[in-house]
Amino acid sequence: MNPARASSQRLLALAIASTLLVACQPGADPQQQQAARAEAREQAAEAMAAEFDKAYAAENWNLARAHGDILNDEYPGSAAAERIHARYEETREKAREQRETLRLAGLWTYQTQPFKDGLQLSASLYSREPVDTDGGGAHPVQLIFRDNPDWGRSSYLVLEAGDFDCYGGCKVKLAVDDGESRRVDASRPKTDEAIAMFIEDEAMLWKTVKSARRIAIEFPVKAGGTRTAEFEVGGLAPEHMPGWR
Structure with missing residues (x-):
């Protein structure tokens, strides 16, 4: 079980128990008990909202986003929700963007080798997708930028x-994001x-990749x-290649 969700359920159980301890005295009527449960639910919702506030x-x-999901799933309609x-709607979008940024960054590999x-x-x-370059099946195509002391x-x-x-x-066609392709x-x-x-103009290609999401x-x-190979280049970290501009 998700730790945040388990914590939410524990909070609700404790809130209900403590509230019912007061409500369930001799002579307590069902309406009082129902009100106590509603109050406990709001207390648990506020506790989860406080966790959301801290993360935000x-x-x-x-x-x-995870705290907001739990709050809306388990306490819909609560004052806290x-x-x-x-802010929850804003957080969902920012969480999606954050995941996408991390995914794009993870596509790149950087190496430093003695030479x-x-x-x-x-x-x-x-x-992004394998390409059939010989009629025998699809294989990945690799794009490399290299800085060699001799070459x-x-x-x-x-x-x-x-x-x-x-x-x-030869000439190849380079397309950037949704723009028209050009011959290089x-x-x-x-x-x-x-x-x-x-790709002969490596400075041009590097500059292009730095400002693009895909080529x-x-x-x-x-x-x-x-054949056409598409690359999701938006996660490039230029600091790994300090000599390039």
Whole structure:
């Protein structure tokens, strides 16, 4: 059972017991007992509302939402539920936004690796959905930003299967959020170490990603035609790549 919900039920039980102890004296009538139960219910509701108030003041939106949920589920129509109604609706939206922010941030992976006399830094994430790049099934596509002491800064896509049809250079389409796509330069290096394709203007792509929620890149493949990989980039933490602007 949810700890907050269990606490609410304990509070209600204690409030009822203490109130009925007074009401259930010899000669107490059913109306008095009913009033005592109603009073106990309001006391328990106020106690849960107080927990909501504390979480709200601390801007702990998920906890505040949980307390608000319990208050509205278990004590609907109570004075306490009415009192917090506007802030409860606000908290539900902020809790949703907070969860989404954490989810987007968790999509990124940051690495720091020794490289000769320096450090190689990278920031990467996988496409929102797998992409069939070779006709043999869908696989994730990876977007990587890399800062290497010898090779400098670069941005590129990596495939797990198939290959890019971009040897000698090509144009790919970059779409940002709900905007129109534009053509940008890309190239496939002549190496078998990784199935990678560079987006040539890495500074532009980095700046784009920093201000976007999602991007989509359409690229040519050797299997024929083009494929599109979409990335939810809104959780990027630029401080992990301090040399980039």
